[in-house]
Amino acid sequence: MDFNDTPEEAAYRKQVRDWLEANAPKAREGSADPEASDGMAASKAWQAKKAAAGYACITWPKEWGGQGGTPVQQVIFNQEEAKHPIPGNPFQIGLGMCVPTVMTFADEETKKRFVGPALRGEEIWSQLFSEPSGGSDVAASRTKAERVDDGSGDWVINGQKVWTTGAQFSDYGIVIVRTNPDVPKHKGLTMFWLDLKDPGVEVKPIHQMSGGSGFNEVFFTNVRVKDSQRLGAEGDGWKVSLVTLMNERLAVGGATGAGWSQFMEAARKTPGLDGASALQDQSVREKLADWYVQAEGLKHTRNRTMTALSRGQTPGPESSIGKIISAVQMQELANTAVEMLDQYGIINDEDLAPLSAAFHWSLMFAPGLRIAGGTDEILRNIIAERVLGLPGDIRVDKDVAFKDMPTGR
Amino acid sequence: MNFDFSDDQKFLKSEARKFLEANSPTSRVRKVLDDDAKAYDADLWKAVAGQGWLGAAIPEEHGGLGLGHLELCVIAEELGRAVAPIPFASTVYFLAEAIMLAGNDEQKAYLLPKIAAGEIIGAIATSEGPGVLNASSLQASVADGKLTGVKIPVTDGDIANVALVLAKENGKPGLFLAELSDASVAREAVKTLDPTRDAAKLTFKDTPVRRVGNAGEGFELVEQIFDRAAVLLAFEQTGGADRCLEMAKEYAMERYAFGRVIASYQAIKHKLADMYVKNELSRSNAYYGAWALNTNAPELPVAASAARIAASEAYWFGSKENIQTHGGIGFTWEMDCHLHYRRSRQLSLVAGAPRVWKERLVSHLERRNVEAA
Numbered sequence: 073m074d075f076n077d078t079p080e081e082a083a084y085r086k087q088v089r090d091w092l093e094a095n096a097p098k099a100r101e102g103s104a105d106p107e108a109s110d111g112m113a114a115s116k117a118w119q120a121k122k123a124a125a126g127y128a129c130i131t132w133p134k135e136w137g138g139q140g141g142t143p144v145q146q147v148i149f150n151q152e153e154a155k156h157p158i159p160g161n162p163f164q165i166g167l168g169m170c171v172p173t174v175m176t177f178a179d180e181e182t183k184k185r186f187v188g189p190a191l192r193g194e195e196i197w198s199q200l201f202s203e204p205s206g207g208s209d210v211a212a213s214r215t216k217a218e219r220v221d222d223g224s225g226d227w228v229i230n231g232q233k234v235w236t237t238g239a240q241f242s243d244y245g246i247v248i249v250r251t252n253p254d255v256p257k258h259k260g261l262t263m264f265w266l267d268l269k270d271p272g273v274e275v276k277p278i279h280q281m282s283g284g285s286g287f288n289e290v291f292f293t294n295v296r297v298k299d300s301q302r303l304g305a306e307g308d309g310w311k312v313s314l315v316t317l318m319n320e321r322l323a324v325g326g327a328t329g330a331g332w333s334q335f336m337e338a339a340r341k342t343p344g345l346d347g348a349s350a351l352q353d354q355s356v357r358e359k360l361a362d363w364y365v366q367a368e369g370l371k372h373t374r375n376r377t378m379t380a381l382s383r384g385q386t387p388g389p390e391s392s393i394g395k396i397i398s399a400v401q402m403q404e405l406a407n408t409a410v411e412m413l414d415q416y417g418i419i420n421d422e423d424l425a426p427l428s429a430a431f432h433w434s435l436m437f438a439p440g441l442r443i444a445g446g447t448d449e450i451l452r453n454i455i456a457e458r459v460l461g462l463p464g465d466i467r468v469d470k471d472v473a474f475k476d477m478p479t480g481r
Numbered sequence: 482m483n484f485d486f487s488d489d490q491k492f493l494k495s496e497a498r499k500f501l502e503a504n505s506p507t508s509r510v511r512k513v514l515d516d517d518a519k520a521y522d523a524d525l526w527k528a529v530a531g532q533g534w535l536g537a538a539i540p541e542e543h544g545g546l547g548l549g550h551l552e553l554c555v556i557a558e559e560l561g562r563a564v565a566p567i568p569f570a571s572t573v574y575f576l577a578e579a580i581m582l583a584g585n586d587e588q589k590a591y592l593l594p595k596i597a598a599g600e601i602i603g604a605i606a607t608s609e610g611p612g613v614l615n616a617s618s619l620q621a622s623v624a625d626g627k628l629t630g631v632k633i634p635v636t637d638g639d640i641a642n643v644a645l646v647l648a649k650e651n652g653k654p655g656l657f658l659a660e661l662s663d664a665s666v667a668r669e670a671v672k673t674l675d676p677t678r679d680a681a682k683l684t685f686k687d688t689p690v691r692r693v694g695n696a697g698e699g700f701e702l703v704e705q706i707f708d709r710a711a712v713l714l715a716f717e718q719t720g721g722a723d724r725c726l727e728m729a730k731e732y733a734m735e736r737y738a739f740g741r742v743i744a745s746y747q748a749i750k751h752k753l754a755d756m757y758v759k760n761e762l763s764r765s766n767a768y769y770g771a772w773a774l775n776t777n778a779p780e781l782p783v784a785a786s787a788a789r790i791a792a793s794e795a796y797w798f799g800s801k802e803n804i805q806t807h808g809g810i811g812f813t814w815e816m817d818c819h820l821h822y823r824r825s826r827q828l829s830l831v832a833g834a835p836r837v838w839k840e841r842l843v844s845h846l847e848r849r850n851v852e853a854a
Contacts, residue, residue, distance in 0.1 A: 460754070
């Protein structure tokens with residue numbers, strides 16, 4: 073048991089380090105706000121550089137611009153890259169989820185047209201799954217595609233998607249739509265790729281409770297797509313979506329924002345009970361210990377996952393616990409940090425609040441993190457069903473035609 | 482990255498599981514639980530000695546297998562899973578570890594081969610009453626090589642041959658070895674939350690003792706010993722917590738209510754998912770503790786604290802929610818649920834309560850921060 077690279081991994085790390093040393097940006101461009109996208113030019117430039125050197129998608133086959141590398145090599149690159157002041161990465165969802173779906177299901181011509189530009193950061197892709205009527209229950213999607221009655225085989229899409237990350241700066245997307253309302257919900261779905269610059273597509277940023285606008289509503293009004301834009305067979309959309317979502321837990325990262333060490337530093341500087349520092353308050357110390365233990369537990373769970381990858385094994389289900397812990401911790405830690413300020417905690421002003429109001433930002437963003445990429449509740453269902461093998465929930469809509477499903481409103 | 486046990490260590494673990502399933506089923510554990518006169522399972526103790534487990538981490542020159550602490554960790558996990566009713570922790574995690582850490586050559590040569598062979602049972606005696614012990618409240622004292630004082634509770638104090646005793650000598654805390662067969666030692670068994678792990682009140686009156694380690698370093702030494710024990714106990718707790726999750730799952734999959742198995746209700750599914758999450762956090766922290774223990778890393782105090790806190794939380798949660806999942810039947814003496822509920826309390830308290838470890842952890846983090854600054 074140790075934390076060392078194998079000789080091959082060490083050699084790869086050296087190669088990556090040398091390349092990053094020579095090529096990575098020396099200073100961060102754009103805003104540090106993870107919800108902002110004003111560093112887009114820098115992001116695109118960095119992505120192009122990585123793609124040219126084969127580092128954009130290391131595990132992809134060489135013919136598509138990858139290195140045919142291992143997941144461990146990708147992790148090593150990510151670890152080393154994070155040590156540099158690199159710009160934000162708006163390509164993650166596209167390259168992690170959408171483009172692999174295109175590569176699995178599209179024809180050669182489509183792949184040749186889109187894979188390269190996406191890899192090089194020239195074009196950005198979005199994933200259009202969630203709807204106002206179905207977040208956790210994506211298979212209940214109502215956005216519909218109907219065949220045009222002119223013999224062209226084309227489809228017309230109408231409806232609305234929501235919570236689409238990055239749609240405001242995306243060029244293309246993959247969208248799951250209802251093509252047959254007369255069969256049960258999972259069987260009547262079909263997946264397409266489409267051009268988000270189509271005049272029938274309207275992207276409206278969502279004003280989040282946190283103040284930012286990282287997500288969007290996307291409206292489709294008579295958007296005409298060719299049958300060749302279909303990914304997988306008609307009615308197979310759900311199966312196709314599973315290929316996309318397989319990668320989601322890897323693509324949606326852990327908690328961002330201030331963690332236990334920033335909290336500890338803030339507590340040390342904040343007056344607590346009886347004039348001592350807040351870090352001397354027993355209630356604060358006990359919580360700090362719990363968060364440290366959780367953070368360490370997740371860190372070493374990642375080390376166990378990495379070990380499995382390093383040994384050429386498939387990681388066990390232990391990697392599924394990350395977001396359940398980190399999102400709740402982010403919320404509780406932020407709230408304790410704000411409460412620690414006592415009356416002063418009311419102030420949410422970057423110039424006045426400690427750490428440029430980082431804890432206040434976490435406090436207001438954490439509710440979203442507990443929902444995005446699988447709610448706390450859905451993740452518990454996933455662990456219960458896929459890890460522990462407990463029965464699936466009773467699905468009252470399983471054998472009901474979509475059009476007859478009870479919908480509330 | 483090689484943050485996992487080796488194939489050999491995993492093989493040892495699966496052999497240990499088979500051995501304990503054959504030699505320590507809960508029907509055997511219950512013989513100790515139900516019989517007040519029975520302090521431990523002497524047959525199992527002999528069999529475990531025969532497996533060489535007592536000396537797994539003891540060097541070969543002192544009669545052990547000379548393997549290492551990682552091997553001891555996998556054995557500990559299986560002992561915890563089996564709720565084994567033997568003085569393994571007292572003898573191996575506390576006494577043997579203390580002697581290997583701070584004993585002189587003579588003490589090593591005298592004690593370690595006997596421990597490895599299963600000839601002696603050990604104990605550690607620090608507590609003197611309710612609450613957290615500190616240097617100013619410590620009463621037991623040594624003068625002219627003789628110990629006088631009262632220690633309560635001492636786990637396995639009623640059956641141990643040798644005890645490590647924390648006491649003051651010339652006002653300075655030290656750690657001392659006492660032979661409990663000496664006529665000057667009065668032993669009185671006390672009732673415990675977990676009757677499969679006994680404890681005693683030990684009264685020393687001019688008992689001859691030999692010091693282990695340096696004068697004045699008693700508390701530092703106890704901390705170091707507890708750090709080492711905490712990692713091994715964390716593996717026992719993780720093993721127990723995993724067993725609780727299995728029991729809850731098995732029961733939930735066969736128990737019907739309102740026309741379907743209770744495992745199909747989200748209230749139960751989410752409870753079991755929470756157990757799983759806590760168990761994984763416990764396991765990952767325990768692994769890091771194992772690495773720190775095995776390499777004697779400077780991170781050991783922090784790693785051990787984190788392992789103990791995570792493992793105590795996981796086993797507590799798992800053992801109480803296992804009873805809850807079972808419903809009424811889980812509250813009966815005949816179901817095994819309470820064996821784990823009891824053992825989870827024993828293991829959480831035996832080397833100091835989680836609250837104390839949380840304070841120690843934060844103190845270490847503060848010191849680390851100061852050093853880094």
